[in-house]
Amino acid sequence: MIWNIVLLLLSKKLKSKSVMANLSTTYMGLKLKNPIIIGSSGLTNSVENIKEAAANGAAAVVLKSLFEEQILHSAAHTLMQNEGSNYYPEAEDYITNYTRSSDLDKYLKLIRDSKKAVDIPIIASINCISSREWTDFAKKIEEAGADALELNIFVLPSDPTKSGEQNEALYFDILEKITKTVKIPISAKVSYYFSGMAKMALKLSWTGISGLVLFNRFFSPDIDIDRFEVKATNVFSTPAELSTSLRWVAMLSSQVQCDIAASTGIHDGKAVIKQLLAGAKAVQVASVIYKKGFKEVQLMLDEIAVYMDQHNFKTLDQFIGRMSVKKAENPAAYERVQFMKHFSGIE
Numbered sequence: 001m002i003w004n005i006v007l008l009l010l011s012k013k014l015k016s017k018s019v020m021a022n023l024s025t026t027y028m029g030l031k032l033k034n035p036i037i038i039g040s041s042g043l044t045n046s047v048e049n050i051k052e053a054a055a056n057g058a059a060a061v062v063l064k065s066l067f068e069e070q071i072l073h074s075a076a077h078t079l080m081q082n083e084g085s086n087y088y089p090e091a092e093d094y095i096t097n098y099t100r101s102s103d104l105d106k107y108l109k110l111i112r113d114s115k116k117a118v119d120i121p122i123i124a125s126i127n128c129i130s131s132r133e134w135t136d137f138a139k140k141i142e143e144a145g146a147d148a149l150e151l152n153i154f155v156l157p158s159d160p161t162k163s164g165e166q167n168e169a170l171y172f173d174i175l176e177k178i179t180k181t182v183k184i185p186i187s188a189k190v191s192y193y194f195s196g197m198a199k200m201a202l203k204l205s206w207t208g209i210s211g212l213v214l215f216n217r218f219f220s221p222d223i224d225i226d227r228f229e230v231k232a233t234n235v236f237s238t239p240a241e242l243s244t245s246l247r248w249v250a251m252l253s254s255q256v257q258c259d260i261a262a263s264t265g266i267h268d269g270k271a272v273i274k275q276l277l278a279g280a281k282a283v284q285v286a287s288v289i290y291k292k293g294f295k296e297v298q299l300m301l302d303e304i305a306v307y308m309d310q311h312n313f314k315t316l317d318q319f320i321g322r323m324s325v326k327k328a329e330n331p332a333a334y335e336r337v338q339f340m341k342h343f344s345g346i347e
């Protein structure tokens with residue numbers, strides 16, 4: 001609370017001196033007025049929310065993902081509800097196709113309406129579990145006016161009969177097909193469940209994508225011990241979750257051949273600054289906005305501007321990547337995983 005008031009006073013002082021820093025950046029070839037993007041979530045599934053995000057200073061939004069599973073599930077549900085109707089196979093095809101096209105049409109309308117309503121980039125998002133459905137649809141997303149397309153791809157490596165390579169092949173299959181289909185920039189939003197994280201990130205960046213989003217955060221299971229049920233827990237991140245993406249952004253930013261957007265655990269301006277120092281060109285936020293509202297974006301921007309003023313930085317480029325593994329004075333700290341006294345300072 002006190003920190004917010006201090007920030008407000010400092011940013012007012014900065015504005016009055018007309019020395020507001022230039023917070024613009026580029027991400028995936030898109031010019032952003034600042035590095036804060038609202039991540040794909042329920043926060044971005046309506047034009048009203050997107051207008052509010054833009055009015056509060058967000059530089060871009062990633063629309064709520066359209067889920068391949070969701071479309072298949074809706075179609076299966078319609079068929080199940082009418083079980084016993086003895087559909088001809090043609091009728092089943094019709095229902096499946098109808099459900100798919102109605103979900104897709106709603107999504108395309110959201111893109112078109114958002115583009116009319118705000119002047120910040122609109123990044124569409126699809127969740128892929130196969131490369132079957134999406135190539136046609138990616139084309140339609142492009143035609144509807146999306147500025148870029150984020151592919152939210154995740155395969156939980158839970159099948160013991162499949163090797164890491166087999167699981168990972170799907171990523172390349174999807175990316176190869178979609179990068180060939182559209183001209184708008186494509187990004188891959190991934191998790192850290194890879195046996196060779198660094199090599200995988202590099203290989204992903206060689207597919208022609210323009211951005212990597214590190215990392216997605218998933219539904220986390222918990223067990224209700226009295227009801228014997230599996231339930232969701234920790235839907236929202238905490239600031240303590242910043243370190244995993246910070247580590248990997250710092251380690252990968254100077255190596256991958258595309259831009260990186262950091263995601264997970266970014267709850268204030270300082271966390272944005274850390275990710276930029278590690279080498280991210282932009283960040284994506286969701287949980288903090290769910291918890292505190294879109295007004296939080298402006299507070300984060302003010303915090304960045306104050307920091308830049310204190311360190312005499314005029315542009316983000318002056319410090320993006322300054323603490324990446326390549327440039328940090330003690331890069332070994334990013335590689336350090338065990339708690340040795342020398343590094344942790346305790347024990």
Ligand SMILES: Cc1cc2nc3c(=O)[nH]c(=O)nc-3n(C[C@H](O)[C@H](O)[C@H](O)COP(=O)(O)O)c2cc1C
Pocket residue numbers: 039040041042064065066125152189215216217235236237238263264265266284285286287288290
């Ligand atoms: C309620 C909720 C819904 C989300 N839905 C999606 C989604 O549809 N697609 C996606 O790629 N990420 C989705 N995410 C993940 C966020 O975009 C983001 O990557 C993740 O929450 C980590 O960022 P945070 O720590 O700022 O929340 C969702 C997150 C939340 C909390």
